[in-house]
Amino acid sequence: MTETPCRDFRDFLDRLERRGQIKLIEGADCDLEIGTLTELMCERRGPMLLFDSINGFPRGYRIAAKPYSTPLRTAIALGLPEDESPFGMFRVWRERMGSFRPVPPRAVQGSPLMENVQQGTSVDLCHFPTPRWHERDGGPYFGTGCAVITRDPDEDWINVGTYRCQLHDRRTLGIQVAPYHHGNLQMRKWWAQGKSCPVALVVSPEPCLFSASTNGVPWGTTELEYAGFLKGEPLDVLSGPETGLPLPASAELVIEGELPPPDEEQRMEGPFGEYTGYYAGDEGMRAVIRVKACYFRTNPILHGEPPLKPPIDTWACPPAGSVPTVWDGLLKAGLPGIKGVFALNTGGGLVTTVAIQQQYAGHARQVGRVASGLMHSMCRLMIVVDDDIDPSDPEEILWAIATRSDPSTSFEMQSECPSSPLDPVIPPARKKTRGLTASRALIIACRPWEWKDQFPAVNRGSDELRQRVYDKWRAVFREHSGSLVGLQEA
Ligand SMILES: Cc1cc2nc3c(=O)[nH]c(=O)nc-3n(C[C@H](O)[C@H](O)[C@H](O)COP(=O)(O)O)c2cc1C
Ligand SMILES: [Mn+2]
Structure with a gap:
């Protein structure tokens, strides 16, 4: 790793900016325009689009859309090698994870996250630009580049997972968590006891936390410790005033609230354009988050992460899933x-x-x-x-x-x-x-x-020949790094 790990989401965006990886767009509309611009630019493998002066919202309330969507941007986010193929990056990632040791979070008292506070009836999620990303989506989605924090009621550990959140109204969000995901298993434990499940929703988690929150971490292990390991230092957390949950101090925006049992309240959620390239998950009656408080940095930068039809990927590396x-x-x-x-x-x-x-x-x-x-x-x-x-x-x-x-x-x-x-x-x-x-x-x-x-021999120079010619003529390739299979950089 050449650079120090990103301090927070803004630090990551600063690095993208310095590398010419960001294009500013002003005056776009939340209803389908931001989503379609994002789709078109991602298809062209162009820069990340940063939306500011969004129609109907104050200047400074920004959306950073699909910041991790090329191997280079993921490499910058996580300090991975930039000139490897995605597989080469993944191999380095695996080696790093092989030396995992938990780095527990560190409690702090204040942070810029608390610069703006909305509580109780003053909570207004419509205050923030929330895109309807795809034409057939069931509504605008507030949480896409997000992390959802819950606590296990029996085993006393904290889970963090990325699950999409639809905007229902000023103080209500819908959430869709697959039945086998830890967040869902924990919610159902609270509901089985007849209680609402306390929850925090983080928007724009810093890169190491987004990585931990989207990758498989075993049941019983908190993703906060993985994020601390990836960062090389403990994650700073505030104690949530409403829930007591650890709130990542580096976040741009955090919501605290509760998930009532399904027999108390559910609403239609979805459909949502998914990473398979279809709307295959359909709509359904799903859990809601009743929002009790919302904290945000002045001029927040909200991470938008709409799934797009392959081959556009969310996370160029490391590959999530199985x-x-x-x-x-x-x-x-x-x-x-x-x-x-x-x-x-x-x-x-x-x-x-x-x-x-x-x-x-x-x-x-x-x-x-x-x-x-x-x-x-x-x-x-x-x-x-x-x-x-x-x-x-x-x-x-x-x-x-x-x-x-x-x-x-x-x-x-x-x-x-x-x-x-x-x-x-x-x-x-x-x-x-x-x-x-x-x-x-x-x-x-x-x-x-x-x-x-x-079996017929492969029509490509031997490693030895390629290396010899490359070494002699290295200057020819100065601006053409890339896959030079079998070549050792001297
Ligand atoms: C961009 C992105 C969006 C995701 N959205 C959802 C979602 O809406 N619902 C869901 O169940 N899983 C979703 N996932 C997958 C989970 O976040 C992922 O499997 C995670 O490891 C689950 O954590 P857990 O095992 O602690 O529940 C998403 C993953 C990514 C990368
Ligand atoms: Mn988990």
Whole structure:
């Protein structure tokens, strides 16, 4: 890591600004205009759009949309190498997480977060620009680049997870948390005791907290300690006046409130354009947050993180979801030759890849079957490639499939695999009966083991030749860093 970790969200944006990664847009409208501008610019892999002087809102109330959406911007946020492929960045990330030790948060008394306070009936969430991001969304979404904080009522630990929050009215938000996520499990524990669940919603969490809040952290472990580890120092937290929950002092805006039991209040939430590229999750009666207080920095910068149709990604790296679990699982199962696991930008783990160094007959297929078995959510294709293929490069993967597989034997169909309510191919009627399974293909795109030594040689210079020529002619490549597979930087 060359630079010190980002202090807060603003520090991250300052760094993007210095690298020419931000474009200011004034006068845009919250209703679909901000969302569509964001979509168009992300499709062009352009700079992050920072919206100011938003129609109907004071100058200074800003929205920073999709700040992490390119590998470079994620690298800047988390101090990851900037000239690696997404897989190379992910490998460094994994190595870092391998030395994880909890860094508990540190209590502080004041912070700029408390510069502005709204309490009780003075709370007015309509005071802030809240985009309707996509045409078919059920309404404006207040919480997208957010983190939701809850406490376990029995086990006394704090969870932080990113779950979308719809704006219902001045003092009410809707929330959608998947049934298996920790926030949902904790809420239901409070409700089972007939109580409302105290909650805090953080908008614009600093990069290390957003990372912890969107990545799988085991049940019982607080994401605040992961964030502290990633930052290299404890996260500063204030004690929430209404809930006693730890409120990240570096945030731009925090809401405190409660989630009443569903028999007391629920409202229609959704639909919302999702990361699979569809509105597959539909609308439904879902929990609400009754807001008791809202704290915000003067001229807040609100992180907007609308999901967009792939291949635009939220988090260029590290890939969230099942990938780290699958990688760990393959190693724990004692399988040799595992070089890496990745998920291509097709929406979650829909297309997951594993690179291996083949070591015996049947090895590739065995790895593929175990990897597929470890996927606990949507996955349509599980692809196994040799270790000369970058598992994060879709075109390399296609080349491997096109040249090293023989579909009649290399494609294996698997039926009734676990999927998700967001899976676009499950028909609505089956979703209603909780038939959340779908089939999957395992694709072995490796050189056939039994004759791999006679497999045609690859038409590319040897590592030794490339290195020698590169060293002699290094100046030619000064402005052309990039994937130089096999080359060592002297
Ligand atoms: C940008 C973004 C938005 C997300 N939105 C939701 C959401 O609306 N609901 C949900 O259940 N999970 C959502 N997730 C996934 C969870 O945040 C993620 O799985 C997290 O690890 C869950 O934390 P938990 O295990 O502590 O509940 C989102 C992830 C990202 C990256
Ligand atoms: Mn958790």
